[in-house]
Amino acid sequence: MAHGAGGKASRRLIEGLFAPLLIGSSAESLGDAAHLDFNGIKIAITTDSFVVKPLTFPGGSIGELAVNGTVNDLAVSGARAEAMAVTYVLEAGLPTPVLEAEVRAMGSAARDAGVTIAAGDTKVVEHGKADSMYITTTGIGRPIHGLKIDPRSVRAGDKILLSGPIGDHGITILLARGELDLEADLHSDTRSVLPLVAALAHEAGPGVRWMRDPTRGGVATSLNELARDCGLGIVLMEEMIPVRDAVRGACELLGLDPLHIANEGQFLAVLAPEYAAAALNALNSAPGGQDTKMIGEVREQPSGAVLVTTRYGGSRIVDMLVGDPLPRIC
Amino acid sequence: MCLAIPGQVVELYPDQPNIAVIDVVGVRRKVDLGLLQDSLPVQGDWVLIHVGFAMSKISEEDALDQMRTLRALGEAEAAMQEVQGYGLENTENLEES
Amino acid sequence: MKFVDEFREPEVISRTAAQIRRLAGPNRHYRIMEVCGGHTHAIYRFGLKDLLPSNIELIHGPGCPVCVLPMGRIDDGLAIAQDPQVIFAAFGDMMRVPGTQGSPLEHKARGIDVRIVYSPADALKLAEKNPDRHVMFFAIGFETTAPSTALTLMRAKAQGLGNFSVFCNHVTIIPAIRAILDSPDMRIDAFIGPGHVSTVIGCRPYEWIAKNESKPVAVSGFEPLDILQSIVMVLRQLKAEEARIENQYKRVVPWEGNRAALRAMAEVFELRPYFEWRGLGFISQSALRLRESYATWDAERRFVIPGVRVTDPKAAQCGEVLKGVLKPHQCKLFGNECTPEHPIGALMVSSEGSCAAYFNYEHRKTAMVTSISSVA
Numbered sequence: 018m019a020h021g022a023g024g025k026a027s028r029r030l031i032e033g034l035f036a037p038l039l040i041g042s043s044a045e046s047l048g049d050a051a052h053l054d055f056n057g058i059k060i061a062i063t064t065d066s067f068v069v070k071p072l073t074f075p076g077g078s079i080g081e082l083a084v085n086g087t088v089n090d091l092a093v094s095g096a097r098a099e100a101m102a103v104t105y106v107l108e109a110g111l112p113t114p115v116l117e118a119e120v121r122a123m124g125s126a127a128r129d130a131g132v133t134i135a136a137g138d139t140k141v142v143e144h145g146k147a148d149s150m151y152i153t154t155t156g157i158g159r160p161i162h163g164l165k166i167d168p169r170s171v172r173a174g175d176k177i178l179l180s181g182p183i184g185d186h187g188i189t190i191l192l193a194r195g196e197l198d199l200e201a202d203l204h205s206d207t208r209s210v211l212p213l214v215a216a217l218a219h220e221a222g223p224g225v226r227w228m229r230d231p232t233r234g235g236v237a238t239s240l241n242e243l244a245r246d247c248g249l250g251i252v253l254m255e256e257m258i259p260v261r262d263a264v265r266g267a268c269e270l271l272g273l274d275p276l277h278i279a280n281e282g283q284f285l286a287v288l289a290p291e292y293a294a295a296a297l298n299a300l301n302s303a304p305g306g307q308d309t310k311m312i313g314e315v316r317e318q319p320s321g322a323v324l325v326t327t328r329y330g331g332s333r334i335v336d337m338l339v340g341d342p343l344p345r346i347c
Numbered sequence: 348m349c350l351a352i353p354g355q356v357v358e359l360y361p362d363q364p365n366i367a368v369i370d371v372v373g374v375r376r377k378v379d380l381g382l383l384q385d386s387l388p389v390q391g392d393w394v395l396i397h398v399g400f401a402m403s404k405i406s407e408e409d410a411l412d413q414m415r416t417l418r419a420l421g422e423a424e425a426a427m428q429e430v431q432g433y434g435l436e437n438t439e440n441l442e443e444s
Numbered sequence: 445m446k447f448v449d450e451f452r453e454p455e456v457i458s459r460t461a462a463q464i465r466r467l468a469g470p471n472r473h474y475r476i477m478e479v480c481g482g483h484t485h486a487i488y489r490f491g492l493k494d495l496l497p498s499n500i501e502l503i504h505g506p507g508c509p510v511c512v513l514p515m516g517r518i519d520d521g522l523a524i525a526q527d528p529q530v531i532f533a534a535f536g537d538m539m540r541v542p543g544t545q546g547s548p549l550e551h552k553a554r555g556i557d558v559r560i561v562y563s564p565a566d567a568l569k570l571a572e573k574n575p576d577r578h579v580m581f582f583a584i585g586f587e588t589t590a591p592s593t594a595l596t597l598m599r600a601k602a603q604g605l606g607n608f609s610v611f612c613n614h615v616t617i618i619p620a621i622r623a624i625l626d627s628p629d630m631r632i633d634a635f636i637g638p639g640h641v642s643t644v645i646g647c648r649p650y651e652w653i654a655k656n657e658s659k660p661v662a663v664s665g666f667e668p669l670d671i672l673q674s675i676v677m678v679l680r681q682l683k684a685e686e687a688r689i690e691n692q693y694k695r696v697v698p699w700e701g702n703r704a705a706l707r708a709m710a711e712v713f714e715l716r717p718y719f720e721w722r723g724l725g726f727i728s729q730s731a732l733r734l735r736e737s738y739a740t741w742d743a744e745r746r747f748v749i750p751g752v753r754v755t756d757p758k759a760a761q762c763g764e765v766l767k768g769v770l771k772p773h774q775c776k777l778f779g780n781e782c783t784p785e786h787p788i789g790a791l792m793v794s795s796e797g798s799c800a801a802y803f804n805y806e807h808r809k810t811a812m813v814t815s816i817s818s819v820a
Contacts, residue, residue, distance in 0.1 A: 349480050349481065349482020349483070349485075349507075349588060349638065349639070349640045349641075349666060349796070350482060351588070351640050351643075351666075352448075353445070353446060353447035353448060355446075371445065372445050379563075379565055379592070379595065381595045381704070381708070382591055382592070382595065382702060382704050382705045382708065383702075383704065384704050385703055385704045393446070393447060395640075395643065395696050397588055397589065397592070397640060398535070398562065398563045398564065398585075398589055398592050399562055399563025399564075399565050399566065399592070400563070400565070400591070400592040400595065402588070402640070402643045402644070402696075402702065402705070403643040403696045403697070403698065403702065405447055405695055405696055406694070406695045406696075407695075409694040409695035410447055410450070410695040412694075413673075413694065413695060414450050414451075414456075417456050417460060417669055417673060418456055420459070420460065420463060420676070421455070421456050421459030421460060421463075422459075424459045424460070424462050424463045424466070425459055427466065428462065
């Protein structure tokens, strides 16, 4: 079960089993999408699956997650999503109105994101499987001109930008499950980050080294992966990391760290220092980017790890998630 | 054993004296007041919450008092450092009571 | 957040830390134990060690109820859960703690009905909602948590709810502190007392530490300023060669404790003659069980449990780390066979366990350049 949570166990599974057998040793470090070149025709491709309980929640539903998640994976790899293929695995007995609502939501999200749903498939499995519905997507797109994403290009001194408040999606889902009896005025942040990425590319394209959308496992997991991939250290300033009050309150109550909580409408970007100010400005000026903050920088140490500092001089290492974030009482 | 958070009582139920809704920066939860039955909190009171139960009322006066003490110590400390900066010997005797 | 943010004010923290550095002086080495795992967690989370001079050593005490739970008790609880009628409900803290056949989460992956609850009251609600199932609440915690379990049991009894039981692993803090002080290889100068346990038991139960053992105690809150102020308090006492109990956490801790909470505990629980603490051995009068009058809701009486004692692997040094004799990284298994991903002992899997705290927050810092100048 821990293998699905997005952290260390997931990474082991992908790197230890899938990658060597399916992709082979020539693969570059695994990014969110692959950029392929067919004799000069450049296409980016990504695949993802969506499993969420409950299916609908404040701010969205599985259909929107599926579209935005796919568009975002392509966007942070430096590509503009053009089309998607979708597979639905449905649990027998799923009420038709529920399915219809999801298909509508997906269609609507696709229109908003400017993506064509080009192909699809459906399978029905017996009752008790598939948690009502699983959705798998494959998205294809074209590389955005001027962007070249490569963790190996990251250097000490590079700046780290975060597009907006973290933890909204994961906490919304946790509360929506109803097991913890908490209420808050929160909703998922699911959205396409493509417009923001495009704005960033336009103003600071040559300075963008790396991007990622911090979904399962949160900002901590994404940045730990970067630190590992580039062999450098990431230092974040705690007071610069945007977190909504309600997310903070829920995390304090449950003993969770917002840095480990999933987001569905945010992205991280690493910028060369001479481009950082322009990048921040471009994002802050773009619709939906007003909450973008510079949250830290890349340094030589602590190599391969992420450090969070406080204004009073304390610091702590933030590791990748092991399994799902669990509420604690101690 | 130790994760307990301050929350404010925002809703009470006349027919259920042992339950209250508390608010923590916009997050709300029903908590059990059974452990405070000797002196039930009222609307607006702050309580310490642990595993869905209110453990204790929080005294705003004591909290302010503590911050005053800490800030005063902090200022005395800052003054101390300034004095040390003047190169005076044996500053330990200057410590506040 | 009110009553939280004030006690995290950076300027005041820096100044209080400066005061500690001055008070501690260069000539003496101080060993201060924070008893409660919640304090251990806070110290690491807020990076407080970075603010202390090198001659103040913080020793992590045994106040982590997950860490001191013998593996056999987890096995017992999970044995009960094998019954398909049973719903095993526990706090999130328990979910990754390894039993000999795996942790509760691993059992869940194999189809056992394991649920996370935030409150014992939620476990009771589960029982109300599922009349054809039996909900067994795996209770852990010191005196902070025991009263809530007690109240929940009183409610279950008042309702006559038959499909609910508690597997009780509540332990008490004073015997653990006594065991630390009685241990021959210990040298502790002062204690940072468990603030939330004290909201229930008050400050009186620590008086013997000052009177008989001549050690200062500051009963402390959990915010950075609370912990730092507590260190100031004990340092001052040590320099003045005093030993008293001080209540640093006045805004929340009543000196006499919480009578209603103590009443609830006395109504429902009695002390076991002895109980095994992982790493500390058998300690008499140190743990709670349900009274005869609550037998119907006692999982240990409702169900047949294996009750097998499971000893830790010889190489694991959980006991020494629990007592503060060894630092986590000094255990031979630390970081190799024993990591948060595949923990050997509970100290590595509990969020308050000193090994987990050290691993997650600390050990890669030692290789670093220490000066952290501000970014941007």
